Amino acid sequence: MTSAPRADGNTANFSPAVLAGGLIFVSGQASVDEAGSIVSGTFSEEMDRSIDNVRRILGEHGLDLGDVVKVGAYVQDPADLVEFNKRYRDFFAPPLPARTTITSCLPDTIKFEIDVVAAVRT
Structure with missing residues (x-):
């Protein structure tokens, strides 16, 4: 169990992270604070907070x-894809992770969400 914030205090519908087969699967993280409230901001601010939540879980x-x-x-x-691609390398270095990016799929209340899979160190 992780202490990562969950949107709207959602505690029953998903696990923030699951360990399986030497991998950590981190559920989608948005710009959510410790109380589970969405924190709106610029695209860049929301991206930073979302990735900070991923960092916390990892x-x-x-x-x-x-x-x-x-x-x-x-x-x-x-329209935020240019900013996303520019900022992405602030967080991920070569060799870059495999990536899928989807647009126009989130509710109007958030600008960015991210999920990741990480390999457990041996």
Whole structure:
């Protein structure tokens, strides 16, 4: 169990992270604070908070963003893809994780969400 915040205090519908077969699967993380409330901001601010939530979860398992092997990114407004691609390398270094990016798929209340898969260190 992880102490990561969950949107709207959602505690019953998903696990923030699951360990299976040497991998940590981190559920979608949005710009949510410790109380589970959505924190709106610029695209960049929401991306930072979302990735900070991922960092927190990975850190609880002794991992960091360098252990991520797969990223699922969800960008509400396709116009934010330029900013997303620019900022992505602030967080992930070569060899870059495999990545899928989907746009126009989030509710209007959030601009960005991310899920990751990380390899457990041996």
